[in-house]
Amino acid sequence: MLFSKLYKPNYLKTFTNLRTITTTKCLKVEHAEIRIPVPWGHVSGQWWGSKEQRPILAVAGWKDNIGTFLPLIEEVSKHVGIVCIEVSGLGLSTPFPPGFFYNFDAALTIVHHVLDHFKWDKVSFMGHSLGSGTAFMYAALYPELVDFIVGIDMLVPMPTSRENFCKVRRTSLDSFLAWDKAIARGERKLYTYEEAQEEVTKNTFNSIPREFTAHLLQRELVRSDSHPGRYYFRMDPRHNVKAVTYPPEQILEMAEQVRCPILNIKGTEFPFIEGETMYYKVCEILKKNNVPLQIENVQGSHHVHLTNTDDCVPIVKDFIRKYDSEERFSEIPNADVRKFYNFC
Template identity: 35%
Template sequence: MGTLSLSDFKEVRIPAPWGHISGRWYGNLTERPILAIHGWLDNLGTFERLIPLLPDYIGVLCIDLPGHGRSSRLQPGMHYSIHDYVFIIPLVMKEYSWTKVSLMGHSLGGIISFFYTSLAPNTVDMVISLDILLPRPIADISTALPDLAQSMEKHLVEEDRQKEGHLHEPPSYTLTQLTKVLAKGSSNSVTPQFAKHLLVRQVAKSKLYPEKFYFSRDGRVKFYHSMVVEPGLADEMARRIQKKPYMILKGLQSSHVGAHCDTPISILRENNPHFEYYEVEGGTHHLHLHAAEECARYIVPFIRHHRPPTLTSWSLTGKEQQLSSTEKRRVQERFFERSKNKRSKL
């Protein structure tokens, strides 16, 4: 068995009431993949350094959240909310007729995975959470309401700007400048070296300045509604997950998995032989970009244990292994299209 290839993927468009969810399905198309969900302001490119290190017998479906990457934006007058993002998971499951889902999420994607798993634990068979579990608590209660009011005002300003989009283009930059802007916006968690993995799906060419580009994601996602999870609620959410296979990887240089996660992690770990927690050396918040190899050292055995190859897997020894890569791809494409045609007739 080998590892996945970044060049072996199928572009997918999952219908949604507001448009579509854009994604890339890497590797095996004949079996249920791992659903990978990126973090806030990122896109599916965030997994590009990790994908080639994962086993090739199981596919990985990476998606762009609404308003991010190449997925549709919400209609004017709507706002982005962590509560609504949770519904993306059952939407994808319904599209492909899955009764179970395997989740891998970074940052916001990891929070979404935790929320969904606590709400529908019987539909989840595995969770890999990259440098996150819960939203950070409010640091200063005295500034919470003024900050929320300011966020609301900025959201309205951005919406007005989009209504007059033919008159006002977002700030534009050269590609070199964009890498620095992205690094600064992520508190250098995404360094210029790795910015290229994210920029491909979130910039558009300026109509005013031919040599420049601007961020094409929906500017309103910067002001999405998060959720304050009270300690008691967080504990109960963790209890509902029970003994599900759950892995948390924390970047040693990151503070996102802090003291507010201690009790929920203890509950997840309690009497659960399938819970794993590791701290990754050299890892910032985007540890899967900076320390992809180190992350894979923990993730690959976890996947092999909880989603082992099945007898029908296309990468097992047998007749299919004798097929050329092109022939093998055609077999998967036919299976994928037949499955989709069946769903459309339901």
């Protein structure tokens, strides 16, 4: 049933090109660039691995693109199909029109467009940062549609106390309006490649060290036509505005609605992005409601899935294997891909 749903015309039109990645273990993982139509343009991403069954939906983080997700996805997709997307204004996805705000609600809308496009009746999430928080919110709004969440670093959206709520919202709105005007003036700062690497490391508080920046920059930098050897960042600068936060009471109410198993991988070198108190309050609610919750601490920072992929892979694989109710997980690496593409 799911196979027939995937092969509707809109599914076939999603793919733009196919590539084969050969790993050091001589296992080939077929992947394709995809474009999912949305009212304002398209959402970009890649489909990795098997297309015989509904894949896992991976959502990249705030001010990020799928490049930082790919080392993890390449390994996990040897066992189960994965679609990784970039929210609007990041990577190769179409930015929002002028005047529109990027926030968690916008990310939820994008997820819904993806599900509608592929005609999926369920969704399995893998998310990092904003993507992980979005998955949690989606599971709270549509608990019957989410079968599990693999969340890296962030568990829930960042809270803002009742006392600071208006101040934070005002600051976000002022910042957004300033960036919106800068875009209208066509302002873009130019960098050499080395300067761009330094910018990424600085802006991520060294979460993406210089030696890992190429993963992000491969889908981020655009060569300047007028200044040889210079580049500008593709990211819509309105993403510099912090994603809208929520009062603690709303986040706790979200936690009451979630029913699916959750894996949360935390980097040991990064503080609780949602606040330590909020994090453990949410965990208590999930445990009270008998929600399977697995918390793993892995050496690393906010981008631990990029800088310490080897330690994250077995944790993610074991979790998916355990909670994959549709038997999509192949114990033999790449078995489904070899069968489907018949290239082995």
